[in-house]
Every structure is written in C-alpha cells, then in structure tokens.
Amino acid sequence: MSKFGTLVMGPAGAGKSTFCTALIQHLQSNKRPCFYVNLDPAAEDFSFEPDLDIKDLISLEDVMEEMSLGPNGGLIYCFEFLMENLDFLTDPLEEVTDEYLIIFDMPGQIELYTHVPILPDLVRTLMRGSLNINMCAAYLLEATFVIDRPKFFSGTLSAMSAMMMLEMPHVNILSKMDLIKGQVAKRDLKRFVNADVELLDDDPSRRKEDEEEEKKGYEDPASTKSLMSGSSFHKLNKAVAQLIDDFSMVSFLKLDVQDEDSVGAVLSYIDDAIQFHEAQEPKEPKDEYLESVMEG
Template identity: 75%
Template sequence: MSKFGVIVTGPAGAGKTTFCTALIQHLRTVRRSCYYVNLDPAADDFAYEPDIDIKDLISLEDVMEELSLGPNGGLIYCFEHLLENMDFLTDPLDPVTDEYLIIFDMPGQIELYTHVPILPALVKQLMHGSLNIRMCATYLLEATFVVDRPKFFAGTLSAMSAMMMLEMPHLNILTKMDLIKGKVPRRELKRFLDPDVGLLDDDPDRALPEEAKAAGLDPTETTNVMSGASYHKLNKAVGRLIDDFSMVSFLQLDAQDEESVGAVLSYIDESIQYHEAQEPKEPVEEPLDDMEGY
C-alpha cells in the first residue's frame, strides 16, 4: 500500500510553516486526513502540534551549544543524525494509511536543497525505502521578490537547483500573493509565473550605462555596483540559464484564501496521483425503522 506526502521547502521567510498550517486547516475543512511532520530542528511555534517533531530526537540549539557549531553546520549535523536514526520516522509512519496526506515541514536553509546531498538522501529513503511514500516537493518563494527582478531570478535559480537535486515531482509556489495586490499588473505578473528573461531588460529600476554616465555615477563605487552593466550581464546570464532548462514555473498562493490553498492542493494531488489510488467508497444504506411507511 502506497503512502502519500508533500515536502515543503524554500528559503527562510517564504512562509513554509504558514503554508503547512493553511494546508492542514483546509484538509480538516474538507474532512480529509493529514499527518504533520516537523523536520526543522529550530522551529518551536506551531498552530497545529506536529505528529512527529524532529526536536524530540535532536534540536539545533543543543547541537550548537554542545558541539560549538554555527546554525548551518548544526543543521547539517541534525540531519546526518536523523539519517542514522531513520526509525525515528519510519516506525510512526509505517501504520499511516493511504488516506492521509503526510506533510513534511522543512527548515529554511536552502543549502540542504541545493548544495549538499543530505535532503536527496532523506527523500530517497522515504520514497524508495520500506515506507514507499509517493511524494512531491514544493519550493516556496515570497511573491514580493517580483518587485526586485534580479532577486526574483536568483530565487528562481535556487528553485531550479532544488528541482535538479531532489529528482522528484516538483511544484514551485509564489507565496504571500496578498502583499503584491495592486503593486504588479496582472498581465506583468503572468510573465513571472513562467519566468521570462525579458523582464530584466524591461526592469524600470535598472539604470542603463548611458544613463549612469549622464548622472555622473562612478561604476567602481560600492553603492553603484548593483546598477552597473556587469551586474546586468550577470543577471541576464542567470536568466538565460533558467530559460534554457525551461523547468521552472510558479503557482500562486494566498494562504488566507481557501480557494487558493485548495487549488495548490489539487496540483499536489495530481503530482502524487492521490485520487487514482483511492478506492471508491460503497454507499452506506440507512436502516429502515420498523419498515415505517410500508
């Protein structure tokens, strides 16, 4: 019997735990079972108590204090310890049935998804080990990034890197859409949902070299580096790389909007083929009381 899950990734501040909370609330509203797993060893504030919490095994605070490690090194140590003690996850997840959606809430250090093979190793054990979980990954990026186009393409590159590292069904999501309402025209927003490298040429905040010279800006000054021609060429190279792979597109999410959360859930279900595995339920016949009416 297969199990079904979604792993929620993305940089710090992208709204991962908020998304998990909204997803759990929506699942409860539609009377669907879910199982919440917190894998952030530094998180301590939850709207819904996790069914499994990595801090019951190891916490980042203890690791940093006892081993004199920094946050990133401590986080890597926590996950290495988890991989050595996978029964912490497999034992409680083993009896979970295919009616549940297992939600894995991950930490915000993107090194785990883009630079080191720890998370891919964890995903491999969850998907291809004894649990046999059909999973997809979601990579969350804050919608306010679209206001700063180079920043948006840097975030998009991180999303693409995570997609290639994890090698699993993958959804990219722009979160906090309510924060940019009225700030970005709808037609322009569509260009961000399917990233268009031409956005960098159309950036109204970018000063062209001629304009910079006319304004008397010294390109060697630190404050002017971010508007220089070399910086623009770097961003264009990043944009072309993303365009060449043609892998990244985004869904929109407003965690306060029930329909928005439901729409994202439908994409998750499609990615993991949740509904195809559900057996049709037999209709329940109501008993007739003393054959009343006959």
C-alpha cells in the same frame, strides 16, 4: 501500498509553516486526514502540534551550544544525526495509511536543498523501500521577490537547483500573494509565473540606473555600488535568467493562504503530482451515507 506526502520547503521567511497550517486546515475542513511532520530543528511555535517532531530527537539550539557550531553547520549536523537514527522517522510513518497526506515542514536554509547530499539521501529513503511514499516537493518563494526582478531570478535559480538536486516531482509556489496586491500589473504577473527572461530588459528600475550612469560618467567598476548595479550586474542577471529559460523547468503557482480556494488549487496540483486520487478506492454511496449519519 503507496503512501502520499509533500515536502514543504523554500528560503527562510517564505511562509512554509503558514502554508502547512493553511493546508492542514483545508484538509480538515474537507474531512481528509493528514500526518504533520516537523523536520525543522529550530522551529518553536506551531498552530497545529506536529504528529512527529525532529526536536524530540535533536534540536538546533542544543547542537549549537554543545558542538559550538553556527546555525548552518548545526542544521547539517542535525540532519546527519537524523540519517543515523532514521527509525525515529520511518517507524511512525510505517503506521500511516494511504488515506493520509504526510506533510513534511522543512527548514529555511536553502543550502540544505542545493549544496549538500543529505536531503536527496533522505528523500530516496522515504520514496523507496518499505515506506514507498509518493512525494512531491512544494517549493515556496515569497511573492515580494517580484518587486526586485534580479532577486526574483535568483530565487527562481534556487528553486531549479532544488528540483535538479532532489529529482522528484516539484510544485513551485509564489507565496504571500496578498502582500503585492495592486503593486504588480496582471500582465506582468503572468510573466513572473512563467519566469520570462525579458522581464529584466523591461525593468523600470534598470532604465533609471542607465540614465543615472550616463549622467555620472566614469565610476570605479570594482566599487560595491558598481558591482550591484550597472551593465555588468545586468549581464550577470541575464545569464542567470537565460540559464533558467534554457532548462524551461520553473513555473509558479500563486498562493494566498487567506483564500481557501487558492490553498485548494495548490493542493490539487500536489495531488496530481503524487497521483493521490488515482490510488483511492471508490466509495459506495451507502458508505458515504453511513459516514454522514455517524458524523451528524
């Protein structure tokens, strides 16, 4: 029988742990069990104590101190160590039943999702074999990225890279929507949700840069300022955005963790992706009555 889970990932500061907390609260209020797994060896504070914590096996702080590694190298070492000691993860998950949603809280280094094969190997282990977990990746991108359009498309490219690398059902989420309330027109926001390439041409800051370029005249194209603005920079961003558009893979859900309906809507997409409800046994009315009596 299948198990069900979601891999919560994205760049540092995207609100992954906050989303995990909101998701657990929502599940608890709907009397639905979950199993919380922390796979971030650098995480310290938790609103809900993890049912399984990678730091009980290995911590990033210890690795950096003992192996003289930096944060990225240390993180990769932690995951290599986890892959060598997979029973730490797989044995407890064997006991989890199909009624549970397994929530994997991942680190924020995007190199782990886009550059190295460790995470794809881990995903294959979890989704195949005796565990047979139906899993969906929930990739979070901070909504404030939409204020800087090139930055938004850079983040969207990282989401697409993760989708292609992991080869699993994927839900992309614009988190922290409350932070941009009133800053972006609803019409524009719809275009961000669907990653519209033409957003770059309609960028007000782009038009302002063009006007400034015309006034200044010649500038050294090799200077840092020229590289990070102007026509060359715009062409690079257009090429990135066109690549995203050609694949037509990335669209986003909007998330405000303070709004329970918003959390519930994202969860419904995750459930659809992992086919959670299709696998649940229908309950007889008398069973539901007995449960409510026992809980009351």
